[in-house]
Amino acid sequence: MLDFKDKVVIVTGGTRGIGYEIVKSFIENHATVILFGSRKETAIEAVEKLKKEGYDAIGFAPNLNDYESVRKTIDEIYKNYGRIDIVINNAGISANKKIEETTSEDFTNIMNLNVNAVFNMSKAVVPYMKEQKEGVILNTSSMVSIYGQPSGVGYPASKFAVNGITKSLARELAPFHIRVNAVAPGIIKTDMIANLPKDMIEPLIKSIPLGRIGEPRDVANAFLFLASDMANYITGVILQVDGAARN
Ligand code: NAD
Numbered sequence: 001m002l003d004f005k006d007k008v009v010i011v012t013g014g015t016r017g018i019g020y021e022i023v024k025s026f027i028e029n030h031a032t033v034i035l036f037g038s039r040k041e042t043a044i045e046a047v048e049k050l051k052k053e054g055y056d057a058i059g060f061a062p063n064l065n066d067y068e069s070v071r072k073t074i075d076e077i078y079k080n081y082g083r084i085d086i087v088i089n090n091a092g093i094s095a096n097k098k099i100e101e102t103t104s105e106d107f108t109n110i111m112n113l114n115v116n117a118v119f120n121m122s123k124a125v126v127p128y129m130k131e132q133k134e135g136v137i138l139n140t141s142s143m144v145s146i147y148g149q150p151s152g153v154g155y156p157a158s159k160f161a162v163n164g165i166t167k168s169l170a171r172e173l174a175p176f177h178i179r180v181n182a183v184a185p186g187i188i189k190t191d192m193i194a195n196l197p198k199d200m201i202e203p204l205i206k207s208i209p210l211g212r213i214g215e216p217r218d219v220a221n222a223f224l225f226l227a228s229d230m231a232n233y234i235t236g237v238i239l240q241v242d243g244a245a246r247n
Pocket of ligand 1: 012013014015016017018019036037038039042064090091092093094113140141142143184185186187188189190191193
């Protein structure tokens with residue numbers, strides 16, 4: 001059933017874009033939702049914005065690149081709420097520079113957030129999920145994790161790694177009834193895409209067989225499904241939500 005009553009859900013990168021829509025979707029389905037932002041101020045702003053729209057969420061801002069910071073926040077959440085049922089590792093940054101212009105620092109930064117943060121979050125929640133004898137970890141991958149992309153090599157590299165973490169942890173944690181899956185969005189209308197000029201967007205739309213750019217809600221729906229009991233026998237999948245786009 002798509003009912004998350006009594007479920008505690010954590011969404012990283014929940015302050016805007018896809019993550020914000022995931023937060024709203026789970027609240028609509030009666031979950032207790034905790035969003036993580038990159039800074040305290042952005043987390044507070046997002047919680048206030050949600051409140052104005054009629055949604056109640058809780059905000060935190062651990063440093064996702066630092067295991068100790070993540071562990072402390074996860075410990076606090078477990079102490080306060082008594083459960084952690086679903087963790088959605090959604091925070092991410094992209095890249096599009098050619099390799100000559102990409103610095104080692106650019107490459108490391110993208111790996112730190114898109115990959116190390118997924119490891120840190122998973123490592124911190126798994127002991128609690130094992131204690132509960134159930135749990136769901138979901139990661140935001142990307143269609144570039146299937147096809148690569150012609151610039152910004154760190155971004156597809158990081159999303160291939162996310163798929164690797166997903167498939168490996170799915171096998172490691174299945175005996176403990178912890179399911180691990182990923183959603184691989186195509187081109188989704190977040191701030192990044194909404195601000196692109198029309199002459200760039202139109203050919204992009206034409207190249208998508210379903211004839212439109214994805215909405216954050218299209219992606220959120222896939223997370224709802226994978227987190228729900230309807231997906232009880234699904235683990236280790238990378239679910240493409242891309243209208244069959246091929247970049
Ligand atoms: P966005 O830029 O709107 O949101 C990114 C989120 O990540 C924000 O909530 C931000 O607070 C958080 N974040 C950024 N840097 C952070 C940091 N250092 N520490 C903690 N949090 C940080 O982007 P989005 O489009 O909503 O992307 C969300 C996820 O979806 C990302 O993992 C992205 O790679 C993936 N994705 C997006 C698209 C797309 O077309 N928009 C396509 C495929 C995959």
